[in-house]
Amino acid sequence: MSARNAFLLLLMLIVIFVAEGKDDTPQRFLLYDVNPGEGFNLRRDVYLRMAVLVSHLNALQPWTLVLPPWSSPYHWRSNHLDQERIPWFKFFDIQSLNKFVPVLELHDFPNKNKHWKIDEVIILQHFDFQENSLWEEKLEYVECNESEIYYWKEQDNKWRGRFWNYANISASSVRCMALQGLATTLIPFLIEQKAKAIMLDRAEVALHHAFGDVEYWAARRSMRFARNLVEAAHLFRKSHLNSSNESDNTVRPNDWKSEEQQVDLSLNRGGPYIGVHLRRKDFVTGRAKDVPSINSAAKQIEKLAKKFDVGKVFVASDGTDKELIELRKALSHLMVHQFQPTKEEVELYLDGGVAIIEQIICSHARAFIGTYESTFSFRIQEEREIMGFHPDTTFQRLCGDDDVACEQPSRWRIQFD
Numbered sequence: 001m002s003a004r005n006a007f008l009l010l011l012m013l014i015v016i017f018v019a020e021g022k023d024d025t026p027q028r029f030l031l032y033d034v035n036p037g038e039g040f041n042l043r044r045d046v047y048l049r050m051a052v053l054v055s056h057l058n059a060l061q062p063w064t065l066v067l068p069p070w071s072s073p074y075h076w077r078s079n080h081l082d083q084e085r086i087p088w089f090k091f092f093d094i095q096s097l098n099k100f101v102p103v104l105e106l107h108d109f110p111n112k113n114k115h116w117k118i119d120e121v122i123i124l125q126h127f128d129f130q131e132n133s134l135w136e137e138k139l140e141y142v143e144c145n146e147s148e149i150y151y152w153k154e155q156d157n158k159w160r161g162r163f164w165n166y167a168n169i170s171a172s173s174v175r176c177m178a179l180q181g182l183a184t185t186l187i188p189f190l191i192e193q194k195a196k197a198i199m200l201d202r203a204e205v206a207l208h209h210a211f212g213d214v215e216y217w218a219a220r221r222s223m224r225f226a227r228n229l230v231e232a233a234h235l236f237r238k239s240h241l242n243s244s245n246e247s248d249n250t251v252r253p254n255d256w257k258s259e260e261q262q263v264d265l266s267l268n269r270g271g272p273y274i275g276v277h278l279r280r281k282d283f284v285t286g287r288a289k290d291v292p293s294i295n296s297a298a299k300q301i302e303k304l305a306k307k308f309d310v311g312k313v314f315v316a317s318d319g320t321d322k323e324l325i326e327l328r329k330a331l332s333h334l335m336v337h338q339f340q341p342t343k344e345e346v347e348l349y350l351d352g353g354v355a356i357i358e359q360i361i362c363s364h365a366r367a368f369i370g371t372y373e374s375t376f377s378f379r380i381q382e383e384r385e386i387m388g389f390h391p392d393t394t395f396q397r398l399c400g401d402d403d404v405a406c407e408q409p410s411r412w413r414i415q416f417d
């Protein structure tokens with residue numbers, strides 16, 4: 001071998017060595033899932049808890065958060081559509097999420113011949129309730145609550161389970177852990193594990209690290225919606241509600257990281273309409289005291305329209321056609337608008353996307369009124385906080401028919417650094 005070739009060989013070996021050396025701290029992956037009964041908007045809240053957890057983990061080791069595909073929560077009613085295993089990009093701006101913590105769609109999670117392997121599944125559960133015990137952060141391995149285990153071991157010694165309705169995912173181990181604490185309470189445990197890919201199931205058991213602080217809001221601000229949904233909402237605002245970011249004074253930078261706290265808290269920002277979220281279905285029976293009749297809702301909406309001096313109302317609702325016809329009748333003095341997608345639009349946006357378009361339109365209104373304890377309404381309030389609306393225009397809710405006291409929503413105000 002010539003001296004030159006020997007030198008090149010040496011150089012190559014050094015390059016390989018250095019590249020290998022970088023792998024000393026291998027990439028680790030956090031996957032998660034939520035109680036199947038939980039709806040879309042609570043799931044978005046659980047995402048924030050996991051994203052903040054991964055952000056803290058990343059200060060110690062390189063971790064990536066794997067985005068759990070969406071599968072038909074029971075509220076998605078377009079049964080003719082396949083609404084299983086929906087990737088996040090259908091609803092959210094992945095690049096924007098990535099600017100808070102590294103995220104990966106499940107289909108991009110490393111696999112072998114289209115088989116995905118998770119090293120460890122940890123099913124979180126609550127500690128048994130003990131009267132008079134002081135609250136302290138704690139976690140320990142426990143026996144699985146029979147009712148909460150969705151996993152089984154097959155003959156190949158691998159665990160199968162729901163896994164977001166994918167058949168080609170398995171886990172090497174499944175254990176249950178009782179947790180009383182914050183998502184970040186799990187950090188020492190997660191760091192200590194040797195497993196490369198860990199999944200937390202029932203992740204909603206873990207609480208927010210610090211609900212409502214600057215970091216929470218940074219994660220929340222990174223949850224920008226998919227561009228086509230934003231555009232559909234903007235088109236609707238323009239053509240039906242005389243509303244645009246320019247005329248409403250709600251222009252925002254493309255990158256949430258360069259967003260600044262809005263200082264114009266005038267009551268006149270937003271489009272010239274009232275945004276209403278009228279949650280019906282299970283809320284009508286489940287929370288009868290706190291949810292108004294259609295007639296009472298109409299009276300409350302009318303009052304608000306008068307107060308803000310607007311003649312238009314945008315109604316987002318999961319109510320029946322009959323309920324909405326009744327509402328329109330009772331609001332005959334006002335122009336009532338709903339987002340009524342064509343068949344093609346539903347196919348394109350899916351039920352989840354349609355709901356998001358309605359949320360965006362509500363969030364841009366001069367004033368918003370939501371439904372008591374609906375996470376769908378909460379997410380609209382947050383969106384309005386991010387845009388810097390006056391809190392008096394945001395934290396309002398429809399009151400039950402006989403609820404004279406009618407407590408208004410807590411004002412979870414945005415925090416910027």
Ligand SMILES: Nc1nc2c(ncn2[C@@H]2O[C@H](COP(=O)(O)OP(=O)(O)O)[C@@H](O)[C@H]2O)c(=O)[nH]1
Pocket residue numbers: 038039040041042075076277278279316317318351352354355356358373374375376377
């Ligand atoms: N399109 C549309 N869907 C809604 C509306 N309100 C509720 N839904 C649907 O019902 C689900 C409600 O569940 P969830 O997100 O858990 O919110 P919550 O139950 O109100 O706290 C939403 O995810 C939507 O699919 C609405 O105003 N418009």
Ligand SMILES: [Mg+2]
Pocket residue numbers: 038039040042375
């Ligand atoms: Mg729900």
